[in-house]
Amino acid sequence: xxxxxxxxxxxxxxxxxxxxxxxxxxxxxxxxxxxxxxxxxxxxxxxxxxxxxxxxxxxxxxxxxxxxxxxxxxxx
Amino acid sequence: xxxxxxxxxxxxxxxxxxxxxxxxxxxxxxxxxxxxxxxxxxxxxxxxxxxxxxxxxxxxxxxxxxxxxxxxxxxxxxxxxxxxxxxxxxxxxxxxxxxxxxxxxxxxxxxxxxxxxxxxxxxxxxxxxxxxxxxxxxxxxxxxxxxxxxxxxxxxxxxxxxxxxxxxxxxxxxxxxxxxxxxxxxxxxxxxxxxxxxxxxxxxxxxxxxxxxxxxxxxxxxxxxxxxxxxxxxxxxxxxxxxxxxxxxxxxxxx
Ligand SMILES: Cc1ncc(C[n+]2csc(CCOP(=O)(O)OP(=O)(O)O)c2C)c(N)n1
Ligand code: SF4
Ligand code: SF4
Ligand code: SF4
Ligand SMILES: [Mg+2]
Numbered sequence: 001x002x003x004x005x006x007x008x009x010x011x012x013x014x015x016x017x018x019x020x021x022x023x024x025x026x027x028x029x030x031x032x033x034x035x036x037x038x039x040x041x042x043x044x045x046x047x048x049x050x051x052x053x054x055x056x057x058x059x060x061x062x063x064x065x066x067x068x069x070x071x072x073x074x075x076x
Numbered sequence: 077x078x079x080x081x082x083x084x085x086x087x088x089x090x091x092x093x094x095x096x097x098x099x100x101x102x103x104x105x106x107x108x109x110x111x112x113x114x115x116x117x118x119x120x121x122x123x124x125x126x127x128x129x130x131x132x133x134x135x136x137x138x139x140x141x142x143x144x145x146x147x148x149x150x151x152x153x154x155x156x157x158x159x160x161x162x163x164x165x166x167x168x169x170x171x172x173x174x175x176x177x178x179x180x181x182x183x184x185x186x187x188x189x190x191x192x193x194x195x196x197x198x199x200x201x202x203x204x205x206x207x208x209x210x211x212x213x214x215x216x217x218x219x220x221x222x223x224x225x226x227x228x229x230x231x232x233x234x235x236x237x238x239x240x241x242x243x244x245x246x247x248x249x250x251x252x253x254x255x256x257x258x259x260x261x262x263x264x265x266x267x268x269x270x271x272x273x274x275x276x277x278x279x280x281x282x283x284x285x286x287x288x289x290x291x292x293x294x295x296x297x298x299x300x301x302x303x304x305x306x307x308x309x310x311x312x313x314x315x316x317x318x319x320x321x322x323x324x325x326x327x328x329x330x331x
Contacts, residue, residue: 015099015100056260062104064087067082068084072081
């Protein structure tokens with residue numbers, strides 16, 4: 001099974017550009033249309049289970065707003 | 077309990093300052109790659125950046141290392157002076173296409189001719205972003221800008237300049253490559269090239285430039301994602317990605 005991951009989006013840095021939304025291979029990110037960041041953008045957020053911690057969203061984010069966490073691999 | 081570990085976080089070479097770049101502008105991506113490379117090489121504290129005039133004029137606020145601000149196009153001259161006086165520091169310029177390929181053309185060409193031991197990050201977004209979307213030397217044929225409202229007519233306005241190819245013809249150039257920031261695979265390749273361009277300097281191997289095809293969604297009147305498509309579909313065919321000059325000693329570098 002794919003490793004489980006999760007992301008945290010920094011509300012000061014995210015500008016709601018959607019590039020992470022479009023790049024996420026698992027389609028688990030969307031803009032949060034219910035909230036605005038202090039800067040006035042709709043921030044990105046995880047909307048479903050299934051994040052693998054693949055880091056692709058962080059690779060495309062122009063504002064280094066995303067921290068990615070991944071389940072620790074078991075030592076063999 | 078599942079144990080989680082951080083696999084990506086904001087680079088240490090950034091300050092906490094939020095950038096003034098438009099949403100989705102890949103100036104931010106290019107900054108991030110430079111910051112990641114400085115982190116990975118452990119050279120942040122001895123690095124000195126030279127900021128241009130253009131949208132990246134405030135780069136000095138965003139990087140957590142020393143920075144100076146050059147007059148328009150003069151970053152390579154400032155970097156030359158700094159590097160010659162402080163050879164143990166890592167010195168790089170970060171320049172747009174108006175800055176580097178228009179008003180600063182003589183500066184960059186002569187820095188390469190002299191084989192200055194500096195690293196140059198060149199952001200080609202085919203436009204003057206900061207001043208409101210005027211035609212740049214890199215604007216594509218037929219491309220509409222505020223100063224070429226009917227499209228760039230090459231008969232009247234001349235042809236776009238390909239800097240990586242041009243600088244590759246100069247003996248003093250050790251590394252001259254073009255990469256693009258339009259998708260994850262190309263962003264990763266861009267980072268590798270930036271790493272190599274800094275390694276070249278660390279080993280005293282001379283002049284290194286990485287040209288990055290970049291987006292300007294605001295002036296090209298695209299969404300951030302459409303602006304990336306424009307890079308892929310319109311810019312890459314005119315500005316082919318690749319290695320234009322990699323000196324043999326640079327090729328031998330294990331990065
Ligand atoms: C001596 C001088 N001439 C002209 C200008 C006006 N000016 C400011 S930025 C710029 C061009 C910026 O374009 P580019 O270097 O491509 O940077 P971008 O904003 O696209 O990243 C110009 C012409 C200036 N500031 N100083
Ligand atoms: S790519 Fe970054 S700035 Fe853009 S929406 Fe995603 S987290 Fe926000
Ligand atoms: S880490 Fe990968 S799977 Fe998880 S949100 Fe980011 S892009 Fe999607
Ligand atoms: S004007 Fe263009 S280049 Fe400048 S910050 Fe906005 S999108 Fe980026
Ligand atoms: Mg430009």
